[in-house]
Structures are given as C-alpha cells and as structure tokens.
Amino acid sequence: MEVNPYVAVGILLLMAYVFFYLPAGYIRHVLIVLLVFIIGYALVMTVSEMPTFGAVDTPAHNVVPERYLGRAPEETGAVNVVTAIITDYRAFDTLGEVVVLFVAIVAALSNLKAR
C-alpha cells in the first residue's frame, strides 16, 4: 500500500475544490460521482478486510470483554453488563454524554431566545 503524498494531497485539494467552490453544473456532477466512487472503493476495500462479525478470533475478543462478561456482576453489582460498562467501568464517558445533551439544549435555547 504505497501512498504517494502528491496524489493524496491532489485528491484532497480536488475534493475541497469540487465540494466547496465549483459552481453547480454538469462538470460538478461528474466530478462528485467520480470522487464518491473513489471514496466508496476505499471504504469497500476497508470493509472487505475487516474481521468477520461474531468470529471467535477477532482482535476485539481480548481481555477487555473477558473481564466485562465474567466479572461485571461481582465487581459492580449490576447483572446487565451493558449498564455495568456504561455507568461504572466507563462512567466518565457517560458523564460526557450527559453533558452533550446539556450543551445541545443550551445551544438550542440560546439560539431560540436570542432572536
């Protein structure tokens, strides 16, 4: 997977030009379709290489889910492992999610009231 930096920068510049500056028209349509095919090809290549869903030997099956599944009830007291993860093992992320809700509502209200 040799990557040429000039080609990569060129594609990025072309994308930015097409998406942000090119006026609507026939050329823009053709270029957008072309770019979408390039991105889609890259994504398909990526997905085709991913480990099979649910396979035993995926990298995600390591010590992390082992402890979550095996010891969550005794360590956290919650029978539902998902809740044990989101409100105990990774409670800080959940605090972040609560703050996301809060900031969303503050931003929306400040917008509605500021008019």
Place this chain on the structure above:
Amino acid sequence: MPLLDFFLLSFLIVSAVAVARTRDLLSAVIIFAAYSLVMAIIWQMLGAPDVAITEAALGAGVTTFLFLATISKTQRLE
C-alpha cells in the same frame, strides 16, 4: 435467518436513498422514522437490546417529534 436480514438491510438502503431524494420534508421525516424502526429491529437481531430500545425511543419517537416541530415553524417543501 439470512432472508430476513437481506430484506431488512435492503429496506434500510432504499429508505435511506428515499430520505435523501424526496423533496417533501414531511415525508422524509416519516420515512426516517420507518428507517429508525427497522434499524431497531436490526439492533435486536445483532444482540444489542439496549441499543434497540434507545433507537426505538429516540429514532422513531423523539427525533420525529423534533423534526416535525421544526418543519411546522419553517417550510414543508425543500
């Protein structure tokens, strides 16, 4: 059950394209709610009931309400 999987996933793709293509925002919102509902079923089939409950309540319920409230203050057609 691969046939049901196939059916649901193709429904997802069709409704996603329909949301993007339709000019009527109200129908887009309704199609999007249907999309979320099917998505909830798929979460359940993938073995994630927590996500399925949240998706059903948020995707099919609250988002639709919020989109509708926004449409009622703006225009229905794009």
Place this chain on the structure above:
Amino acid sequence: MSLHLPVISIALLLLASFVMPLLRRGARAAALPFTLSVLGAVFTVSLYLIYLVESRGAFSYHVGGWPPPWGVELYIDHLAVYMMMVLSSICLVVMVYGARDLYHEIRAEVMSWYYTLYLLLLASMIGIALTNDLFTLFVFLEISTISACGIISIKKDRECIEASFKYLILSVLGSGCVLLGVAMIYMITGYLNYDFVAQELPQAIAEYPYNILMALSLFIVGFSVKSALFPLHIWLPDAHSSAPSPSSAVLSGLVIKIYAAAILRLLFRVFPAELFEVVPVLDILLFLSVLAVMAGSIFAMVQEDIKRMLAYSSIAQIGFVFMGIGLFGNRALLGGLVHIFNHALMKSMLFLAAGLIIYAAGIRNIRDLRGIGVRMPLTMGAFAIGAFSMVGIPGTNGFISKWHLALGALDLGRPFFVAIILLSSLLNGIYYLPIVINAFFGVKIEPRSEHRDVPGMMLVPVLILAAGVIFFGFYPGPILALLEQAIVL
C-alpha cells in the same frame, strides 16, 4: 489529593456550567463573578499541575478506579499541562474582557447561557488535552463542537446564524469521520486506550493495512476540518469574523489549536513509527501546511473587514503548527508547539483589540482605521505589538516560534521551509504593517459622533496580553523548558 486535581478541575467546570442556568433573578448578577472565579481556580490548578508534573513526572489517573484497558484513563504529562495552562489562562483573560463587551453584542437574557457554553467549551478542551482514551476523546470533541457553535450563534444576527450553521455541519462531519476512525481502530486492535492501541497496532499493520490507512486518513480529515487546515478551512472566515469578539478570540486562539494538539498525540503516541515510512502522512501534513501558510496570507491581504482579515491570518498561523508536526524533528516540533501558545496570546489579543475598536468607534473596515491611533493610542499600541509579533520581529514571541521552526527545518536539511517561513513573514508584513502605520501616521479622518470611551475593564486584558507577547518574546525560557520535556515522547 493533588493527583485528583485534573479530574476535579473538569468536574468543577462542568458543575459550574450546570449551576449557571439556575441563577435566576437576584442571583443573576452573581453569574459573572462566579464564572470568573471558576476560571481563576482552574488557572491556578493548571499552574500547580505544571509544578507537580515538573517535580514528579507524568502521571495517569484512572477514573472510577478501573485500570486502563477496562476503564477511562487520563494521562497528565508535560504536553497536557502545557495545553491546560494555555487554555485556562487565555480563557480567563478573554472572559475579563468579555464581561463588558458582551453586553453590546448579545442580549442580557442570554448572558448566563453564554457563560454556560463558555465553561463547557473550556471543560471539553481540557478534557481533550488530558484524555488517554479514544472514545473519551470523541465525547469531548462533540461537546467542544456544539459549544463552539453555540458561542457563535448566540449573537442576534442573521449572518452569525448562517456562519455557525455552516460550521456546525462541517464540524459534525469531521466528528463523524473521527468516530468512524475510532470504530475501525477498535475493530482491529480491541482497545481504546492510547497505550494499548499503540501496543497492538504494529502487529495489526500486516493483517489489516487498509483499515489502518483508512482510520488514519479519517482522523486526519476529521481533525483538519476542525482545525481549519488549508483546503478544509472554508467555514473559518465566516464563523470567526461574525462571532462576538470574545468568542472570536477564544475560537481563533484556542479551539482550532486543541484539535492540532489532539492529532499530534494520536500521531506520535498511537500510530507506530513504521507506518510513517509506508504512508507519508507527515509529508501530506507538511504540504498542506505550506499551502495553508501561503493561501491564508494571500487571502488575508485582500480582506477589507478587520476581523475577517484576522480570521484568514489564523488559517496561515495554524499552518505553522502543522508544519512543526509535519517536519517531525525535535526542534521543529518545539517551534510548532510553542506557536500554539504564542499564537493564542497574540491572536486573541488582536481580536480583542479589534473588538475594542468596533466597540468604541464602530469601525470594521480597514480603510476607516486611518488615524485611529491618535484617538485610541493604547489599543492601537497593543494592536501594533500583535502585528509585529505576527510578522515575527525579534523581541516579540512570534519571533521565537518562527526561529525554532526555521532552525528545526535547517536541522533536518530542508531549507525550503525556511524560505516559506520568511516569505510568509513578508506577506504578514504586507498586510499588517500598513494598518499600524496608517493608524498612527495616516491622515486623520473626522471621528464619528458615536465614539464611545473605552472602559478600563476591557482595555486591561488587552494590555495584559500585549505585555505577555513582549514578555515571552524576551523570556521564552520557562515555556521552552516545559516543552522540551513534552516532546520527549
């Protein structure tokens, strides 16, 4: 107890922002002193943390008491405390200024919302600086995105809504890219913690090359959108120029930098060095940064609105930070990192000075600034110091970062980048110096009737920042000493 201070400062900021909407009626007057005291406390904590990290080295904090691969880890090293100090100090000074200025830009009823968003923005940026976990990074990224849009769109202005909507859409797309990248990294390594991912990635390269490549490009695109690297800068001029002046100062000075610091951490602590031999990520960043430096300066030259010009100049200056990352030498990295602080100081000072001019004289157009130096000598003096620093005249802190960047480029045997730095300084001189010269020596135009006096509470922060620009131009020692330890990765 002192090891808990990083998480306590984040919790304090979040708690203060939650309490803020509850301050009603009589308590509303307490909102400003409350905000300022919280910001001051966080600044004090960040200074203490610098001392702590200097004396006992980097340490990690396990939130919830769970060890790293299971729980969330905060990693407090030299870079993290440096970023925290930069963020909290600039936020504090800008808020002192904003206390007066905001009242003429936004309505009094939404002031407490503004403080809330401001505190949340600072909390999320500190979170991004401290975190050692990919998913926590994403969560704080979301908070910072939405709150940054919030402090733009709060102004009662059609233009502002439009600009912040554009910013929101692009920035959320960037967040989506980052989330997809995090998912891919999790899929192929099975971890979210930086250290564990870094441990697993070298083996994963052989097995999943496209996944790593795709995750890396998604991270780069996502963070470049957010930090306005050149071809993805499209949202920045509108957003930063139409926002209220304190928001512009924070957005331009801090918000775009923190994403650069985040990608720096990802590139050097998570992705293995072998990857960069195969995939020339650093070269790509370097080319983009050169384009950013040149394009930002050229676009800035043709602007008429002063805040718009400053916004375009930010695009050029973020290029220097990325140039430091892309050159990948110790000295160049030092230059890039110190430029984060230096540019935060001078750009927020310039935005505040521009805000003062707009407040006092109601002028936004650069050509109308002729002779304003006589009416507002202190403000324009500060502006002149900032302009000199932008150009990189010795004795100002802009010189220090450019000097280290240039030396770093020479160390690596790439004199081309020295030429770029010099050329960019020249271009900066072309558009900054005429403003200063015209302001002091230009033909005076009749002052308009709406001229207002400059309140001391607004002038003092600008002067403090100007003094900082001079001070760190002559004594960059402490900052450089801190950063020299930060880049020993």
Place this chain on the structure above:
Amino acid sequence: MKDIVIRTVCRVIVPFVQVYGLYVIFHGHLSPGGGFAGGAILGSSMVLFALSFHLEAGAQKLGHETSSYLESGGGIWYILIGLLGLALGSNFLTNRAAGLGFGLPGQLFSGGMIFLLSLGIGVKVASTMFTLFYNLSEEEGSGGDHQ
C-alpha cells in the same frame, strides 16, 4: 388535533408509557435498558401528552422552571455522586471500591452508584426531550394544532 379519539387514547396510553419508562430506568442494571432509553421513553410520553392535548396542558404538568431545574439537577446529581467516590477516599466516579456497593446482584437495590446514576440520567434525558420539543414548538399561539 382536537380529535376526541386521539385524546381518549392518549389519556389511556400515557400512564402506561410512563410506567414503562420508569421501569426501564429502574431496572437498568437488571435487564436491557437504562437511563438513556428510559429517559427517552419518559420524555416522549410527555411530548405525546402535550401534542394530543395542548401545549399549555403539557406546560402545566411540567413547567419551564421545573424542567430547567430537573435538567441542571440531573447533571449536578451525576457529578456529586462522582465526587462522593472522591470524598470516600477513592477516585472520581468510583463505585464498589469506594464502598458504595450494596445489595446482592440481581436485586432491585443493588449496584450502588449505578442505580443512582441511571436515575439522574433518566431525569436529565426526559426533561431535555420535553424542553427541546416545547421550546421548538411554542410561539405563534398555534399550540398543539399545527400539522
């Protein structure tokens, strides 16, 4: 929407939806669900009530003031529980290691902090949903009659 059928059906359905939402919140640590899902269900039940009757009717049940108190309160509650772990001599947001754990796994009152956090998240999410909906659709005196 002055339709008698819709009003009657909603009047019957809303309590059940709310009870289900509370169940999902309280049983978060025992069965699938938790604060986010239950809060969303609870919030959408209130939105449903406000839609089928009138916006003012919804506002009477849950006023602006109360709603914003609940919203901030959820977040403050969460952080205070986190600080409780700190005060007990452990890290931020520590549960069992700080001595917060109680009850046997599988019982309703077990899991220490998890139960309390789910409650806070549920209240927060529900009030957020309702406040957002209310603020987006109020004004212009159209009440619940639009669409």
